[in-house]
Amino acid sequence: MTRPLLYGAAIFMAALFVAPFVWTLLTAVKTEAELYTFPPSFLPETWRWENFHTAWTKLPFTTFLTNSTIVVVLSTVGQLFSSSLVAFGFARFRFPGRDVLFVVVLASMMIPWDVKMIPLYMQFNFLGWINTLKPLIVPAWFGEAFFIFLLRQYIMSVPMEIDEAARMDGANSWQLYWRIHLPLMLPALVLVGTFQFMNAWNDYLGPLIFLNDQSKYTLTLGLSMFKGLHGQDFISIAAITVVLCLPPLVLFFFAQRYIMDSALGSSVKG
C-alpha cells in the first residue's frame, strides 16, 4: 500500500473520531435560531459562551457536580488503597490457596454486572443505602479485580532483593507495603486512579438504580434527566455534555502515557 493512501485513511479516521466532539462544542455556543438552520451552519455566527451558564442554572447542576465529586474522590481513594493492598498480598506472599484465589480474582472480571444488579439493589435496600451515595463508594474500598491484576503485575516486576534488604533493616510487612512498595508503584497507581476516576465519573447505571432523589443525583444522571425534560433544548444539552466530557478528557491527556504503556506492557508480558 502506498504511504499517501495510509495518511489519507489516518486523517479521515481521525476526523471521524474527533468531529462529533467538535460539533457538540460548536452546538453548545450557537443561538437557538442558528441551531435549526438547514444546511447546518458549522461555525456559529456569534459565539455565545454564556450558554454554559444558562444551561448550568436550568437544573441544580452544582448539586449534581458536588455529588459526582464526592463519589469520585472517595471511591478513588478507596480503590487505590484497597487494590494496592490486595495486590501486594498476592504478589509478595506465599500461602495455601493463593493461586486458586487469584484465578477467582481474574474470573470475577467476566461476570456481567446485570447478574449482580438486582440482588445488589435488594441488598443496599436492606441496608438502607438506597438514595445515598454509599452504594457508589463503599464497594470501591474492597478492591477491583482488574486493578488488583494490574498492580500485582507491577509489584512482581520489582526485584525481590529490595524486599529482603528492607526486611533486614527490620521493616515489617506493613512498612514494606506502605513505605517501600506504595511509592514504587506510583506510575501504576496513576493508571488505576485515572481508570477509577473515569469509571466513577462516567457511571450511569449505578446512580440510575441506587439513587432516586434529585438532591442525590450525579452529573450523568442529571444530564439524562435534563435530556428527558428538555429534549429539544439541544444547546443546553450540548453545553452540559461538554462539561461532562471535560474532566475525563483533561485527565486522559495527563495520564495517557501511563494508559498506553500499560495496555502495551501488560499484554506483552501476558
Added chain:
Amino acid sequence: MTVTTDTVVATSSRRRRRPVSHMVPWLFISPWIIGFVAFTLGPMLFSLYMSFFDWPIVGERTFIGLDNYVTMTTLDPQFWESLWITVKFALLFVPLNIAVGFLLALLLNAGLKGTGVLRTLFYLPSVISGVALVTIFSWLYSYRFGVLNYLLGFVGIDGPNWLGDPSWALVAIVFASLWGVGSTMLILLAGLQAIPRELYEAARISGVPAWARTLYITLPMLGPMLLFSIITSIISAFQQLTLALLLTEGGPLGSTYFFAMYIYDNAFKYFDMGYAAAMSWIMFGIVLLLSLAVMKSSSAWVHYEGEVRGKKGDKS
C-alpha cells in the same frame, strides 16, 4: 526508600528473612475477600435463589421452582424477541468492533508520522460517559437537522431517519458503540507490536506479498489478543443497556428493546425481581457458553509463540 545498593548487595544472602505470621497475607487480601463475598459471590447466589421465587419488590414471595424459567421460554414472546435483538446486535457489533479495531491498530503500526497523536485521537471517545455519547449522537442522528444526513447528502445518499425507523435504529446503536472502539484497538496494537520483526523480514525476503503477510503472519500471531478482544466484545454486546435506555428507549416499535433492557424493566418497572433475576442468569449462561465456545474453537486459529517459532523454522 532509603535502601541503597550497598545494603542490597551486603545482605543478598537470601532466605534470611524473618518468619512472617500465617495471618499476614490473609490480612492483606482480606479487603478483596470481603468485597467478593459481599458484592459479587453473595449477590450472585442470592440472585440464583431469587430466580426460583415469585418475588415482588414488596409483599409476599412464593417459591415456584423453575416456573420463571419455564414461563419465559414458553409463554413470553418478549423474551425471545429481546434475545433475538441482542443477538442481532452482537452479530453486527462484535465483528465490526474487531475489524475496525484491527484496521486502526494496523494503521497505528504502519510507522506513520504523528502516530502518537492519532492514537490519542482514536482513543478519545473511549474516555467519555455513555450518557455524553448518547447526547452527542442523538443530535448527529437527527433526521431533519442532523449533520450526519447532511453530509450523506453530499455523496448522494438520502439518509434514513436513524433513530425513528425500526429498520435503522439498531444499526444506529451499532455505529454509536463503534465510536468507543479505542480499548480494543489498544489491545490489538499491543499484540501487533509484540510480533517479532524477523517474521516479516523472512517473509518479505522470500517474496511473500503484503496482503499475505497480514493474513498468514499478523492474524495468527495476534491470536491471543484477538481471542481476548472477541470475548470482551461479546460480553459488552450482551450488556448493552445505556444506549438502549437513553438513545432509543427501546424503540421505535421495540426494535432496540435489548435483553438487558427487558431485565431492567422487569426489575425496576414491573418490580418482578424473581423473573428479572432468572433472566439475568439466562444471560450469564449465554455469555459464559459463548466465551467458552470461542475459547474452545480458538485452538484451531490461535497460535501461541512457541508453535509459530516452529513454523518459521519449517519455512526457512
